[in-house]
Amino acid sequence: MSGFLRDARHRTWLLLVIATGATFWLRVDSDIGLAAAAGTIAIAYIKGRLIVLDFMELRHAPRIWKGIFETWLFVVSAIILAVYRFGLPAIGSA
């Protein structure tokens, strides 16, 4: 097993499997709440980043390409969390 984990690709896969289990546990045991919701979104962000950097191999790509994907991950995760927490702005209610 330690030989298997010496390889970064295998470690990334194992982290993704563990993170999937962690999300499931968070959802089932905590009957949500803001912390569990934030944890769920944070884990999706971390899993997405592992896929982008290690599976898509953008860790060593030109910065502009890596930056585009990092920005997408951050912006989408941040908007999901913000709308979950604060709801919608009351547009047009004077």
Place this chain on the structure above:
Amino acid sequence: MSAIAATPDAAEYSTRRLPGDQDVWIFIIAELLMFGAFFIAYIVNRAGEVDLFNASQLTLDRSFGVVNTLLLVTSSWAVVEAAAAVRGNRAALAPCYLLIAIGLGVAFIVVKFFEYSAKFEAGLSMTTNTFYMFYFCLTMIHLAHVVVGTIILIVMWTNARNGNYAAAHTKGLETGASYWHMVDLLWIFLFALLYLLR
């Protein structure tokens, strides 16, 4: 000219490399922007009908979501291993890894078939409510990507079997692999939004 090439930035840029065909990355960015808009549309609609979304979400079987996540993540890993095998002059192993990836992709489609069947048998459909409209639309659009990705993997497997990939010829393999990893990436967020976030 040589002075410019010798600057640290230029040297660093030359060592940084985008795998596969640049055009597929443009396509992937377009897909991410489209799905990003879908994710935001989902969370915004949810904010307007929180109780309905939470109640509807309880009718989903999270086990299906977890199994499908593990299938796609492991399939992505097998594709990464295929690329590593080709680069490491072990190209003979690539068809084996790609076959594993194809099998897991097909398994994802089969799991989705059973999941949809259970929903339709329970009388649930796209017109049941807003949550189910999003659930069916988003997962079906994603499923179409899984089907296309699995076909691409089969083409890659055929190429690998025919010895078309080698350490110096990885572009086609990397291009198909990038698409498959995108399918995995999108599912990670769909799983969190549809199955977990209440």
